[in-house]
Amino acid sequence: MSIHESARIGQDVELGEYVVVEEGVVIGNQVTIGHHCVIKAGTQIGDRTVIGDLTILGKKPGANRKMARKPAKDLPALFIEADVRIGSQVTVYAGSVIGSGVLIADHASIREQIVIGQDTILGRNVMVEPNTIIGSETTIQTSSYITADTVIEDQVFIGPCCSMSNDKYMASGKGHHRGPRIRRGARIGNNASLLPIEIGSQAVVGAGAVVTKDVVPGATVVGNPARQR
């Protein structure tokens, strides 16, 4: 293990082999951290949280010289509340807040400036882009992609392999970026594609649908382009 001398580690904490804990990290009581994890500078981890193996918490974003949208600087630390479960081979960035009871499964990657409400489930290999809000008791299944600047409310269900865009002009330089709005209780089928539209409360989007327009609350849409059924 390599534990920086400034790190504060609670009682009854289990640390795996070859763990790296950088400066200023704060780890609560009864936390479990798997083998080969990297806890980056300043990260805060709440009580009873469980982290798998080979996971990185608190990464800072980078950029290359071509990137149009530079990542935020001077981000606050990653803040993980109590009773969170994070899988193996995960990357979570600095500047995000992970609510109590959240599950983030293996191979997922969560960028900066994201807030995730309590008891929400993010499946394996889910990718979440920056500046996004995800509510409580929401489920996002395996391999789905949440674009930047998205709002997903409470008790939403997003099936596996869904995709979203926050730029209907596709990098043409027109318009600003805005992700989909997915309202409370909406359900999205597997491999659906969402443009920067709104999915109303309790609406249902069929598997494989390509949603190019707003969906009114309670409606069901299917097809490419998606139409009300």
Added chain:
Amino acid sequence: MSIHESARIGQDVELGEYVVVEEGVVIGNQVTIGHHCVIKAGTQIGDRTVIGDLTILGKKPGANRKMARKPAKDLPALFIEADVRIGSQVTVYAGSVIGSGVLIADHASIREQIVIGQDTILGRNVMVEPNTIIGSETTIQTSSYITADTVIEDQVFIGPCCSMSNDKYMASGKGHHRGPRIRRGARIGNNASLLPIEIGSQAVVGAGAVVTKDVVPGATVVGNPARQR
């Protein structure tokens, strides 16, 4: 290296740097294990198997308090037969059986209670959910998603980025979960979406098709929704 004293390691085994081998692991002869791998308690690895770097074998499933379907407890150990090749950055769970000659490529993740037949290929970033059977000499290409409770027979070809659902009511609480049945020799094009239906033997599903009904043996279907051509 950190090798538990109860682990049994065969002859001519190569272990990389910083490998962690937990209690009760059994490793056959002429096995190669890459750097930073984690071999969890009880895992059994057959002769001549090759494991890449930064891979986890024998992980036990977890859950949060919201998850409707709790993972199985008291799983048997992960059992990997001889001559298997597993890539780098892979996670394979306890309670699964990986047949002789199987290839599991980098960044893939294989859950518990899965049986994979011999000489099958799972591409990079493939995600397989629990309680699923995959036959022999089947190919599942890069980034495809296999849902829970699925049956895939022998000599099936699944192209890249395919998606499946095991719940046609999308978490509404109606009905039970059942994944697709994909019969012998069927071929599925890239980015197809399958609902919980049956794809008959030797049938062909076109790229991007959204398959909402059973496909009879030998038929070809394309489109959204998929129709026979």
Added chain:
Amino acid sequence: MSIHESARIGQDVELGEYVVVEEGVVIGNQVTIGHHCVIKAGTQIGDRTVIGDLTILGKKPGANRKMARKPAKDLPALFIEADVRIGSQVTVYAGSVIGSGVLIADHASIREQIVIGQDTILGRNVMVEPNTIIGSETTIQTSSYITADTVIEDQVFIGPCCSMSNDKYMASGKGHHRGPRIRRGARIGNNASLLPIEIGSQAVVGAGAVVTKDVVPGATVVGNPARQR
């Protein structure tokens, strides 16, 4: 750290904890390499390049006995030019060339015999298959899949979760493998599926489109199958 005595390491290089550097590696000046990285034999890394944590550079391909297309043998080393930024949990193979200023984001996997032009961005979880050319100043967004034998020219934009095929007969044994040709300045929407066709210069493919025929320069296509709009 485990640094092979034959490795040549430049000035002002930062190496993280538990890094493994194999034989014959050459690392330039002012390079940063994160914790738990594995730099495989012979890899060459240019000046000022930054590598995240838990990343593998220079992996050699493997195969199982069933695989129809065996990977190339006797590959040259991985060559990474100056000022490249590679994320965390990434795998890049031997026999590829990564141009100056390229960004490869977390969880991506880049196979062998690939050339990537300068200042190109590959998003998180992007998978690139062997024998592919990607131009300069091109962007490939999160979770997109680039098949083998593909040519992507300069200043192309590929949205998230796109998919490609290089085999229109799907492993039937007919025909040879050839990936899509995507010409300069083309733009592809999220979750589009491309068969082995050509997308003309400055053409636009809508989100979720399934492109089964060539697209002429400057045209816009949408739908399944994609038709000109």
